[in-house]
Amino acid sequence: xxxxxxxxxxxxxxxxxxxxxxxxxxxxxxxxxxxxxxxxxxxxxxxxxxxxxxxxxxxxxxxxxxxxxxxxxxxxxxxxxxxxxxxxxxxxxxxxxxxxxxxxxxxxxxxxxxxxxxxxxxxxxxxxxxxxxxxxxxxxxxxxxxxxxxxxxxxxxxxxxxxxxxxxxxxxxxxxxxxxxxxxxxxxxxxxxxxxxxxxxxxxxxxxxxxxxxxxxxxxxxxxxxxxxxxxxxxxxxxxxxxxxxxxxxxxxxxxxxxxxxxxxxxxxx
Numbered sequence: 001x002x003x004x005x006x007x008x009x010x011x012x013x014x015x016x017x018x019x020x021x022x023x024x025x026x027x028x029x030x031x032x033x034x035x036x037x038x039x040x041x042x043x044x045x046x047x048x049x050x051x052x053x054x055x056x057x058x059x060x061x062x063x064x065x066x067x068x069x070x071x072x073x074x075x076x077x078x079x080x081x082x083x084x085x086x087x088x089x090x091x092x093x094x095x096x097x098x099x100x101x102x103x104x105x106x107x108x109x110x111x112x113x114x115x116x117x118x119x120x121x122x123x124x125x126x127x128x129x130x131x132x133x134x135x136x137x138x139x140x141x142x143x144x145x146x147x148x149x150x151x152x153x154x155x156x157x158x159x160x161x162x163x164x165x166x167x168x169x170x171x172x173x174x175x176x177x178x179x180x181x182x183x184x185x186x187x188x189x190x191x192x193x194x195x196x197x198x199x200x201x202x203x204x205x206x207x208x209x210x211x212x213x214x215x216x217x218x219x220x221x222x223x224x225x226x227x228x229x230x231x232x233x234x235x236x237x238x239x240x241x242x243x244x245x246x247x248x249x250x251x252x253x254x255x256x257x258x259x260x261x262x263x264x265x266x267x268x269x270x
Contacts, residue, residue, distance in 0.1 A: 031066040031074065037264040038062040039161050057082040059159055067270060073097040075162060095162055101244040102166035114194040117141050123155065130184055147197045153182040156232060159259065165246035168226045168238055171204045178203040183230050202230025214239050214247040216264050223247050243270055
């Protein structure tokens with residue numbers, strides 16, 4: 001009898017394992033890994049990135065890009081930065097992108113600086129209203145942010161490479177012609193005001209293309225070049241790949257704050 005029970009247990013365990021493996025394989029088969037990379041902000045001295053008192057220091061972000069059966073994309077990654085200085089933040093995130101790499105949702109597995117009972121943080125970016133929620137075990141303590149938008153927009157602070165790249169899709173095709181866009185900063189202020197959303201109007205224009213504008217790991221990549229002008233950043237140059245992936249951003253004339261794609265591997269066309 002004991003031997004029969006042992007054999008039964010083994011059979012059940014084997015069946016469960018086979019089922020789990022089959023489900024895992026089916027899940028993996030629903031999406032295709034197309035690329036992976038890492039962004040870093042190259043700094044000099046004590047220079048940070050962003051508005052005074054909310055600067056971002058030592059920013060780096062590693063990520064993997066997956067294509068979904070719908071034709072949309074999913075990004076899984078991990079980002080590290082300090083804001084303010086000596087307040088480290090290290091968290092995993094998942095983002096959803098459209099077929100042309102516009103950010104439509106991001107979930108960061110982190111907590112707000114002034115809310116211990118928070119996380120994951122989720123932002124949705126529909127065309128007319130940015131909506132963010134802090135998450136909380138106690139729903140009464142959840143922080144909600146809603147910002148009405150009337151132009152194409154991007155999240156600026158904290159840094160969002162995929163959001164900035166998506167914004168370039170709103171630039172007119174004609175070189176030099178501008179379009180009105182908007183930027184949103186999310187700042188953590190005090191316990192009484194845990195999140196402050198600041199909306200700014202700006203202009204974006206195409207500066208044309210370059211056959212070898214950006215170098216990554218010794219290889220030069222062609223790029224579309226854009227100029228973004230808005231109050232929080234003054235001016236920012238943005239380089240993207242022909243597919244719309246952010247290659248680099250830089251504020252001309254600044255001593256620091258250049259964000260670069262320092263590592264990149266492509267596994268499939270996108």
